[in-house]
Amino acid sequence: MSRRPVGTGRRFGDSGSFFPFSGSSHSKSKSSPLLSIALILVGAVVVIFIVKGGSGFITVNRVAFSKVEGDFLCTLEVQRAIPVLKKVYGDSMRKVLHVGPDTCSMVSKLVKEEETEAWGVEPYDIEDADATCKGLVRKGLVRVADIKFPLPYRPKSFSLVIVSEALDYLSPKYLNRTLPDLARVSSDGLIAFTGLPGRQKAKVAEVSKFGRPAKMRSSSWWVKYFMQMSLEGNEAAAKKFEQAATKMSYEPSCQVFHLKSYH
Numbered sequence: 001m002s003r004r005p006v007g008t009g010r011r012f013g014d015s016g017s018f019f020p021f022s023g024s025s026h027s028k029s030k031s032s033p034l035l036s037i038a039l040i041l042v043g044a045v046v047v048i049f050i051v052k053g054g055s056g057f058i059t060v061n062r063v064a065f066s067k068v069e070g071d072f073l074c075t076l077e078v079q080r081a082i083p084v085l086k087k088v089y090g091d092s093m094r095k096v097l098h099v100g101p102d103t104c105s106m107v108s109k110l111v112k113e114e115e116t117e118a119w120g121v122e123p124y125d126i127e128d129a130d131a132t133c134k135g136l137v138r139k140g141l142v143r144v145a146d147i148k149f150p151l152p153y154r155p156k157s158f159s160l161v162i163v164s165e166a167l168d169y170l171s172p173k174y175l176n177r178t179l180p181d182l183a184r185v186s187s188d189g190l191i192a193f194t195g196l197p198g199r200q201k202a203k204v205a206e207v208s209k210f211g212r213p214a215k216m217r218s219s220s221w222w223v224k225y226f227m228q229m230s231l232e233g234n235e236a237a238a239k240k241f242e243q244a245a246t247k248m249s250y251e252p253s254c255q256v257f258h259l260k261s262y263h
Helices: 031-055 075-096 103-110 129-136 172-184 204-210 219-228 236-247
Strands: 003-007 095-099 119-123 123-127 142-144 161-166 190-194 254-258
Touching: 003 119, 031 123, 075 103, 075 161, 075 236, 103 119, 103 129, 103 142, 119 172, 119 219, 123 142, 129 142, 172 219, 219 254, 236 254
Parallel strands: 095 119, 095 161, 119 142, 161 190
Antiparallel strands: 003 123, 190 254
């Protein structure tokens, strides 16, 4: 199934870059080697604390990875994670919005779950969608929309919003708009599945579909960015997810972030 960004004048490509850990100034004073080493060690400890869950953002298994293959790795990952998510979020899975490529398959999977209503937003034009996907679009359960712009939903329209893959194709310029909007339309939380750095390489076909190659960012980058966007980590959900994943022998192949909705 081929896809391209919605709107020919609104491509995902953006040349801007964002490095939250880069210093904006350089000291002209000289410091001793021992002091430099000490500062590096302190910084490393702080980053490790954040990534290990000190802020309640992430509960990804960074050691063992499943061998899921395909164009939309993290969307497939969400489907695998549904039993774990239901265990963690319970009643909050009653009204779910999924945002990301191949959302038709995600919605089809969710609507089969008991006491779960599901909708989807496909960020890219669907040219060769199958009959099932076209049926979901006709019913209004799936819509094609450019997520760089506000979604056509009222605040807290969904109990839970799950976004997979799509954030990896957005520059910080557009993340500044998209993430707050996803938090706006959720009432009980936002879950983000993002790719792991160094595990995927951009392909020519991928760039033509999405307008730019995916940017695989580290967990520390995301945590820093969420803080800058005033998105609070859901520590309770993160801990439950890790416990449930271990008990159910589920090993994520993507980074999984648990965030609270705006209130």
